Amino acid sequence: MALIEVSGLTVDTRLKAIDLAVQPGEMLGLIGPNGAGKTTLLHCLAGIEPYQGDVQLHDAPLEKLSVQQRARQIGLLPQRCQSAWALSVRDIISLGRLPWGDESKTPVERVAHQTGVTQWLDQPVDKLSGGEQARVWLARVLAGEPQLLLADEPLASLDLYYQCRVLELLRHYAQRHHGVIVSLHDLAQAARYCDRLCLLHRGQVYAQGTPAEVLTVDNLRAVYQVEACVDLQAHPPIISVIG
Numbered sequence: 112m113a114l115i116e117v118s119g120l121t122v123d124t125r126l127k128a129i130d131l132a133v134q135p136g137e138m139l140g141l142i143g144p145n146g147a148g149k150t151t152l153l154h155c156l157a158g159i160e161p162y163q164g165d166v167q168l169h170d171a172p173l174e175k176l177s178v179q180q181r182a183r184q185i186g187l188l189p190q191r192c193q194s195a196w197a198l199s200v201r202d203i204i205s206l207g208r209l210p211w212g213d214e215s216k217t218p219v220e221r222v223a224h225q226t227g228v229t230q231w232l233d234q235p236v237d238k239l240s241g242g243e244q245a246r247v248w249l250a251r252v253l254a255g256e257p258q259l260l261l262a263d264e265p266l267a268s269l270d271l272y273y274q275c276r277v278l279e280l281l282r283h284y285a286q287r288h289h290g291v292i293v294s295l296h297d298l299a300q301a302a303r304y305c306d307r308l309c310l311l312h313r314g315q316v317y318a319q320g321t322p323a324e325v326l327t328v329d330n331l332r333a334v335y336q337v338e339a340c341v342d343l344q345a346h347p348p349i350i351s352v353i354g
């Protein structure tokens with residue numbers, strides 16, 4: 112049974128008849144040019160953007176879930192995160208436990224360790240750098256242990272070490288019988304870490320499948336309007352723009 116199955120998801124002129132599914136244990140990469148609809152799709156799945164069509168989570172309609180059920184099962188790491196208050200790192204991460212109503216320190220400390228923010232647990236989050244804060248917000252989502260984790264461009268402010276570390280973390284998270292949908296602009300990283308890719312173009316699914324099926328020279332030319340050199344057999348995969 113699919114963890115999540117999306118059929119005919121449509122949002123006014125922004126998304127048109129999107130079909131996709133994520134199996135337990137799978138990490139799906141959402142790729143596509145600026146404005147393709149990646150964020151809009153993630154927001155629909157997170158329940159913060161209305162849509163037409165059908166979304167089933169574990170074979171149950173998403174819209175039938177209570178707010179609490181949905182918060183327990185789906186976690187969203189938005190593209191931009193900011194706290195309106197000067198909360199500590201520990202407080203921010205603990206917010207991820209709210210849907211469960213527990214105050215256990217163990218998950219908070221575990222995810223702080225995984226994301227490399229343990230040393231700042233008692234510091235105000237707004238005193239950290241942009242990339243350090245991004246890892247704190249990722250820790251907040253991980254603390255909630257959602258069945259489906261949605262991450263919108265989680266690499267945007269991370270250095271090279273943490274780009275790999277975070278993608279490894281998300282991949283391991285998916286492999287523990289969860290599901291991850293992650294939007295990425297780095298296609299080589301998407302090829303390296305994602306089980307399958309969904310290439311969006313002007314609000315529609317242009318291609319979907321394994322990285323080798325999706326990241327073809329023809330698809331990249333049609334969607335990104337670039338001539339690319341693609342070597343997915345290399346370790347790590349190489350995708351470079353040559354014209």
Ligand SMILES: Nc1ncnc2c1ncn2[C@@H]1O[C@H](COP(=O)(O)OP(=O)(O)OP(=O)(O)O)[C@@H](O)[C@H]1O
Nearest residue numbers: 125143144145146147148149150151152190294311
């Ligand atoms: N709140 C909104 N109301 C109406 N249109 C919107 C809204 N937010 C985004 N759009 C439009 O919807 C389209 C898809 O935007 P979206 O943010 O989903 O793209 P994206 O693929 O995530 O892009 P990027 O890679 O630049 O983050 C764009 O044309 C954008 O201008």
